[in-house]
Amino acid sequence: MTDASGKGGPTETLMVTKFLRARPQDSWTIDAARRHNNAYQTLDKAFAMEPDAVVQAVSDSVLRGKGGAGFGTGQKWSFLPKDVFPRYLCVNADEGEPCTFKDHMLLERDPHQLIEGIVVAAFAIRTDLAFVYVRGEFALAADRLGQAIRDAYDAGFLGKNILGSGFDLDLVLHRGAGCYIAGDETGLLSSLEGERAMPRIKPPFPAAQGVYAAPTIVNNVETISTVPHIIRRGAKWYNAMGENRSTGTRIFSVSGHVERPGNYEVELAKTSFRDLIEGLAGGVRDGHTLKFFIPGGASSPWLMPQHLDAPLDMDYVQGELKSMLGSGAVMVFDDTTDPLQVAWRLGKFFEHESCGKCTPCREGSGWIAKVLYRMANGQGRSDDLDLLLSFGNNIVPGLNAPFAQTTICALGPSTMSPVVSLNRWFRDEIIERMRADETRRAGLAVTPA
Amino acid sequence: MTTNAVPMSQWPSEHRYTIPVAPGPETVTVTIDGRAAQIPRGELLIKAAQDHGTYIPRFCWHERLKPVGMCRMCLVEIEGMRGLQISCATPVADGMVVHTTSDAVTTAQDGILEFLLINHPLDCPVCDRGGECPLQDQTLAFGPGESRFVEEKRHFEKPVPISDLVMLDRERCIQCGRCTRFADEVAGDPLIDFGGRGGSTEVITYLDEPFHSSFSGNTVQICPVGALTARPYRFRARPWDLASTETSCGACAVACRGSLESTSNRLVRLLGVDSEPVNQGWLCDKGRYGLDWVHSDARLRQPMVRRAGELVESSWPDALDAAAAAIRNTLDTHGPNGIAVLGGSRGVNEDAYLWARLAKGVLGTDHVDAQLGDGLPADVVLGMPRATIPDLDRAKAIVLLAPDLKEELPVLYLRVRRAAHDLGVPLVDVAVRDHGLTPYATAVLRHAPGDPGAAAGVVADALVGRPGRTKVGKAIVDATDGRDGPVVVILGRTSVAEHPDAIVHAASRLTGLPQVRFLSALANPNVHGALDLGLTPGFLPGRVSLDAGRDHFTKAWGAVPDAVGRDAAGILRAAATGEIAALVLVGCDPLAECPDRNLARAALEQADTVIAVSAFMDTAAFGATVVLPPTVWGEQSATTTNLEGRVVRLGRRVTPDGSTLESWRIPAELAARLGSDFDLETVDEVQDEIARVAPAFAGVDASLLRRARDGVVLPLADHADEVTFGRAGAGPGPSWEPILPVPEVVGDDDRSPSTSASDSPSAAVPAPTPPVPLHRWDAPPDAPSVPPLDAYALRLVAGHALYGADAIVAATPALASLTHEPTLGLNARDRDRLGVHDGDRVRITTARGSVDLAVRTDAQTPPGTAWIVANAAGPGAPDLIDLTSPVTELRVETIS
Amino acid sequence: MGLTDADQRRAQQIIDRYPYPKSAVLPLLHLAQDRDGWVSPEAMEQIAELLGLTPALVLGTCSFYTMFKREPAGALVVSVCTNLSCMVNGGFDLFDQLRSRYQESSDVSVEEVECIAHCDHAPAFQVNYDFHGPADAHGAADVIEQYLDGRLAARTISGTARQEVPR
Numbered sequence A: 001m002t003d004a005s006g007k008g009g010p011t012e013t014l015m016v017t018k019f020l021r022a023r024p025q026d027s028w029t030i031d032a033a034r035r036h037n038n039a040y041q042t043l044d045k046a047f048a049m050e051p052d053a054v055v056q057a058v059s060d061s062v063l064r065g066k067g068g069a070g071f072g073t074g075q076k077w078s079f080l081p082k083d084v085f086p087r088y089l090c091v092n093a094d095e096g097e098p099c100t101f102k103d104h105m106l107l108e109r110d111p112h113q114l115i116e117g118i119v120v121a122a123f124a125i126r127t128d129l130a131f132v133y134v135r136g137e138f139a140l141a142a143d144r145l146g147q148a149i150r151d152a153y154d155a156g157f158l159g160k161n162i163l164g165s166g167f168d169l170d171l172v173l174h175r176g177a178g179c180y181i182a183g184d185e186t187g188l189l190s191s192l193e194g195e196r197a198m199p200r201i202k203p204p205f206p207a208a209q210g211v212y213a214a215p216t217i218v219n220n221v222e223t224i225s226t227v228p229h230i231i232r233r234g235a236k237w238y239n240a241m242g243e244n245r246s247t248g249t250r251i252f253s254v255s256g257h258v259e260r261p262g263n264y265e266v267e268l269a270k271t272s273f274r275d276l277i278e279g280l281a282g283g284v285r286d287g288h289t290l291k292f293f294i295p296g297g298a299s300s301p302w303l304m305p306q307h308l309d310a311p312l313d314m315d316y317v318q319g320e321l322k323s324m325l326g327s328g329a330v331m332v333f334d335d336t337t338d339p340l341q342v343a344w345r346l347g348k349f350f351e352h353e354s355c356g357k358c359t360p361c362r363e364g365s366g367w368i369a370k371v372l373y374r375m376a377n378g379q380g381r382s383d384d385l386d387l388l389l390s391f392g393n394n395i396v397p398g399l400n401a402p403f404a405q406t407t408i409c410a411l412g413p414s415t416m417s418p419v420v421s422l423n424r425w426f427r428d429e430i431i432e433r434m435r436a437d438e439t440r441r442a443g444l445a446v447t448p449a
Numbered sequence B: 001m002t003t004n005a006v007p008m009s010q011w012p013s014e015h016r017y018t019i020p021v022a023p024g025p026e027t028v029t030v031t032i033d034g035r036a037a038q039i040p041r042g043e044l045l046i047k048a049a050q051d052h053g054t055y056i057p058r059f060c061w062h063e064r065l066k067p068v069g070m071c072r073m074c075l076v077e078i079e080g081m082r083g084l085q086i087s088c089a090t091p092v093a094d095g096m097v098v099h100t101t102s103d104a105v106t107t108a109q110d111g112i113l114e115f116l117l118i119n120h121p122l123d124c125p126v127c128d129r130g131g132e133c134p135l136q137d138q139t140l141a142f143g144p145g146e147s148r149f150v151e152e153k154r155h156f157e158k159p160v161p162i163s164d165l166v167m168l169d170r171e172r173c174i175q176c177g178r179c180t181r182f183a184d185e186v187a188g189d190p191l192i193d194f195g196g197r198g199g200s201t202e203v204i205t206y207l208d209e210p211f212h213s214s215f216s217g218n219t220v221q222i223c224p225v226g227a228l229t230a231r232p233y234r235f236r237a238r239p240w241d242l243a244s245t246e247t248s249c250g251a252c253a254v255a256c257r258g259s260l261e262s263t264s265n266r267l268v269r270l271l272g273v274d275s276e277p278v279n280q281g282w283l284c285d286k287g288r289y290g291l292d293w294v295h296s297d298a299r300l301r302q303p304m305v306r307r308a309g310e311l312v313e314s315s316w317p318d319a320l321d322a323a324a325a326a327i328r329n330t331l332d333t334h335g336p337n338g339i340a341v342l343g344g345s346r347g348v349n350e351d352a353y354l355w356a357r358l359a360k361g362v363l364g365t366d367h368v369d370a371q372l373g374d375g376l377p378a379d380v381v382l383g384m385p386r387a388t389i390p391d392l393d394r395a396k397a398i399v400l401l402a403p404d405l406k407e408e409l410p411v412l413y414l415r416v417r418r419a420a421h422d423l424g425v426p427l428v429d430v431a432v433r434d435h436g437l438t439p440y441a442t443a444v445l446r447h448a449p450g451d452p453g454a455a456a457g458v459v460a461d462a463l464v465g466r467p468g469r470t471k472v473g474k475a476i477v478d479a480t481d482g483r484d485g486p487v488v489v490i491l492g493r494t495s496v497a498e499h500p501d502a503i504v505h506a507a508s509r510l511t512g513l514p515q516v517r518f519l520s521a522l523a524n525p526n527v528h529g530a531l532d533l534g535l536t537p538g539f540l541p542g543r544v545s546l547d548a549g550r551d552h553f554t555k556a557w558g559a560v561p562d563a564v565g566r567d568a569a570g571i572l573r574a575a576a577t578g579e580i581a582a583l584v585l586v587g588c589d590p591l592a593e594c595p596d597r598n599l600a601r602a603a604l605e606q607a608d609t610v611i612a613v614s615a616f617m618d619t620a621a622f623g624a625t626v627v628l629p630p631t632v633w634g635e636q637s638a639t640t641t642n643l644e645g646r647v648v649r650l651g652r653r654v655t656p657d658g659s660t661l662e663s664w665r666i667p668a669e670l671a672a673r674l675g676s677d678f679d680l681e682t683v684d685e686v687q688d689e690i691a692r693v694a695p696a697f698a699g700v701d702a703s704l705l706r707r708a709r710d711g712v713v714l715p716l717a718d719h720a721d722e723v724t725f726g727r728a729g730a731g732p733g734p735s736w737e738p739i740l741p742v743p744e745v746v747g748d749d750d751r752s753p754s755t756s757a758s759d760s761p762s763a764a765v766p767a768p769t770p771p772v773p774l775h776r777w778d779a780p781p782d783a784p785s786v787p788p789l790d791a792y793a794l795r796l797v798a799g800h801a802l803y804g805a806d807a808i809v810a811a812t813p814a815l816a817s818l819t820h821e822p823t824l825g826l827n828a829r830d831r832d833r834l835g836v837h838d839g840d841r842v843r844i845t846t847a848r849g850s851v852d853l854a855v856r857t858d859a860q861t862p863p864g865t866a867w868i869v870a871n872a873a874g875p876g877a878p879d880l881i882d883l884t885s886p887v888t889e890l891r892v893e894t895i896s
Numbered sequence C: 001m002g003l004t005d006a007d008q009r010r011a012q013q014i015i016d017r018y019p020y021p022k023s024a025v026l027p028l029l030h031l032a033q034d035r036d037g038w039v040s041p042e043a044m045e046q047i048a049e050l051l052g053l054t055p056a057l058v059l060g061t062c063s064f065y066t067m068f069k070r071e072p073a074g075a076l077v078v079s080v081c082t083n084l085s086c087m088v089n090g091g092f093d094l095f096d097q098l099r100s101r102y103q104e105s106s107d108v109s110v111e112e113v114e115c116i117a118h119c120d121h122a123p124a125f126q127v128n129y130d131f132h133g134p135a136d137a138h139g140a141a142d143v144i145e146q147y148l149d150g151r152l153a154a155r156t157i158s159g160t161a162r163q164e165v166p167r
């Protein structure tokens, strides 16, 4: 049903998406995965290592989480308190960040790569029970992963004494049921416990107190899918790609007004937004020009055409451009786009998805959406943008990226991202438009119908 | 992995996420708004600040609930940390420098208020919280003036009932989650939760299923806005019209601390006060809402005297004369042995003492019993090594040999639940049937009615590390191995349908355990005070036996009875045969309270003279010779003794209308008319006499009682270091903080608490040694011989329901509707075996009598037993029970 | 209604996967919704009973998640995305048209949803959680008709398995 993931020219460095590109017809089956993709071949190598050495290798690779926050994966693993058991691994396949569509592809097309990664990661952190939290709407992904898990059990890659290593691992597929906030790692844990997916205060971090109050590691699907490659080919191989603290590759989901929307795995730092948007994704669709783009999911501040040559480097985008690569969702908007409409639609998204726990997010998200709605629909006021910034300052004190927050999780400050972006790039345009709307409304008011 | 689901509310808390709060013994230095303070490491900043005089505003945080950090009102600035932090989820660290009123903080808090108000209705003038609402107060104090939110507010149907007692106004709700967290964390009744998401989050119950929790009123008290209101209180008063007095609840023997409020000489509200050793701020709904009975039209306002067969209203002098004359007459014809005093377990210490003095010192009778066959032998209660409520928190194990605490002593249930569930104290449940605490038990031992001995034996062995061959034995050993602390046995009547010797015998098997202590589970509000003060045969006031105290009391009173008298069962039997001719009923109704109603009826019918001290025309008063209506709870200053032996004060908040006499003056007046003037003018003088005369009360005089914040546990010599001074709950917070600081408004014979140096905690309490050795329980009874359970008969189990037929419930409209018709509770197996269905009326017959009741399937009742509530109105369990028989076997027939 | 023996066994298997039974709330709600076409009060009560929860907690959790229908829904749930990539590619139009087209239908419930991660096929929609798109209203209606007349096998309304679509 789904087209091949991404239609762009793969680069030399492709690793995580290689197989699903090569054999979309049967790539999810265990036979194809073993025959053509060396599936499960890193396990022996990993089991021959000390668990801590696996953690070290992942640390040395400078692998950073691909779920959004970009936290060092090896570092996160090493935060687990020594000798506290049971402990758990949870793979985050909730993928709800607007316009991110890579993780479910990895589940639908290459679930064995993920399972292999889970076995290695679980071995490294010494747990015998792992969960994959799959977004409820991903039915095909759940089918394929479910089958893959059964096949992996049958083939002895899961269960008791895997490949004679003495290591046991059970893997549970857990389906969500429709809510973005279950993607936040602590929201995910609440949801996995059968509760409302309300995020939890950190500290305690999940590594100290996660699911069932036990030490827990939460990692993204793409992060874990990368792990076997690192173990197979070594940390050096991985960190030789990219630069600085943006090593290796990442999958970017490019969508919106581009010729070839799709997932593209590229080498970090060495690739620019232009390579991605104009090269791989074929550029803005015919006859139009780029107006702005959102580089890392709904929560990331927007960027402009002048930023196209910036490298896909996490620290550069955050430090220099005051935005982020976040979930790797690159949304491209051409000159026909009304930024207010985009901002409102994001506002509506956050209002719908706020869990309701924190006052500023619960009340603020709705207020933002309401004001943006009137602004986008001819009912705005010239001081509306300032009103938004003024009360929004109580959600994101200072209004500067990276966002400070008065809430538990990052959804709260994300609600202000579209507003901050509007103000940053389109302020004059908007105020002028609101004035015009006011004048028009005043005129209408005195003109009999 | 279990297939028998562990209810979430019962998940061991170590498997549930919490923000760790672990104040330890070490202290760290924290600077709050420029002032350095020493604070226990691990304490939450918000609490630390509060304890040091800085009030950080909050909505969701509550001292007795786990922090959630939802409202974001408590933001503070901590030097060296990015942005603002919520003080309710931040533990203090050494060297922390905190600003709670900087510009950044106040801006943020203003912002939170603005957000909260955009969807909050501006209906303060008609809101019950108006005038004591943090949202209102803080909006006035800091909030922005005009709303910048011009859109439509959220709308919900205006208040909807979520239970018989509580209304919910979802428009006013600020989603702080205090109520839902209380219901889950504290009460263990998660019958309310949040529903929906984001801006449409609302508090829900399940469809039409109400928030049926005996603790629902606490949610109203801790709701920081007017979203939850109490149906009995709604629109009855405005906060500024209320006057309040610190008191203790009078509904059961826990004696929770509370603040009693009235307006226009009417009690309108009781709020829980946070007393750490007693109720930690909570109340049960019966105590909280059991107020209207005080003002009931059914209250007797005049004494009554029987003239020509009719009870007619009379004056106090005439009625007292008539009572005294009847007593003298009985003494003349029958001597002291012809007269008996029953009751006193629902009164106050002062009247209990004076009734004991009247009976034993003046009339010379030892036929005196505060319990009506529904309690435990006084010998045991007075002589067992006693535990306090806080002992539960740090026990090695808690052993339940008690009725359903959730029904009979609700706030004690909360404390035991907390100990077992939150503090990890192993709980051993020995009972016939499942009850409110069973789900939290580490080990559950079930026994046949009347036969708890063997189970107690298993527990006794396991607690010294001998698991035996049973799984429970092993579970107890595993859970208690290596734990220190006392073993606390909660001892009460698991069923009033069996002889108390059975449970006492079971308890005696535990007395040899190291550090064993007992907590009585007798439920009547002042039963412990009555027993302590001598309203029981064989004892004199102050926990001394008649023999041991003879000399001391002869000196104090002039005389004491020669021999040990009869207990309630004996008294009633003797009255039924005419040996006892006069009965004085002190606030009790044997026809309602004695488990053996046939015996009580025979006794009352036979007695020549019945003098009833009663606030209501109950069934006993109905046939009385003289009826004397006393003041009741809320109308007089006095003291009561709770189940720990803690003496606490009761406040006076209203003046009785009509002509009632302060309850303690009734025995004093009678004594004067019988030739012994006690020469006591005020309640303080009574308290001082008790402290002087009653050995266990040594040192516990009126002055100490007035100053001791959480009361005084008897004997003072053993508990002197636990006495705390100062006002309960007094923090730097504004007056609306839900666990209220106790206001200084006091009744007319109350003196304001002194604030002299002697109030400081360092002032040592002089703890005199009692002049007479206190009684020790050392003669355990033999196990009663119980006939084997035959396969066809059922054995009766009868216990008390929270909402029973007592005056508090019956004469309080809000509570009266919560009572249930008694039913015959049967296990599904027995129900099917008998071929009956739910709702069928059946005839239940025992050797003693027979009643007709409807059948109800009850999973808590094990096969072979039948459950009937003992304190329901109308025919029921008391018609079936024989006080002398070890167990009550019954037969069930269908009636067409 | 009531759980069949098979349901009961299935439920037990699900519960047994987790260290604590409460984790089975979401899977069991899916199970119930697949069976009944919605989450009925009876189902919530059964789940509460099975897991040792109060029904209030089950409802509280259930009502947090958009996939759970607390009123009987059509046999086909059509979820139309109007989030950014779909919006700029005609998602709102698609939603409005499908909604009015199936307004009267008791078989098809059309709902607007947040991004369903099919943005490279914008405007995208799901029919019982199978992905479709890009499509205009005609194309989408054509797909829906194929499900309705059995040319395409639909999933259950929680997306768990294939089912016969009752007409």
Ligand SMILES: Cc1cc2nc3c(=O)[nH]c(=O)nc-3n(C[C@H](O)[C@H](O)[C@H](O)COP(=O)(O)O)c2cc1C
Pocket: A064, A065, A066, A067, A068, A069, A070, A071, A073, A092, A093, A094, A095, A096, A097, A180, A181, A182, A183, A184, A185, A186, A218, A219, A220, A221, A223, A224, A409, A410, A411
């Ligand atoms: C509101 C919110 C939504 C999120 N959604 C997702 C998600 O859908 N998938 C994901 O992997 N991480 C998501 N995250 C990030 C997770 O919290 C977490 O950082 C991540 O799963 C960790 O994995 P990683 O270290 O491998 O990136 C979200 C975070 C927030 C605050």
Ligand code: SF4
Pocket: A181, A198, A199, A200, A353, A354, A355, A356, A357, A358, A359, A361, A362, A407, A408, A409, A410, A411, A412, A413
């Ligand atoms: S910031 Fe919003 S989504 Fe995140 S926990 Fe708070 S209310 Fe929930």
Ligand code: FES
Pocket: B057, B058, B059, B060, B061, B068, B069, B070, B071, B072, B073, B074, B075, B086, B087, B088, B089
């Ligand atoms: S009191 Fe701290 S967040 Fe509510």
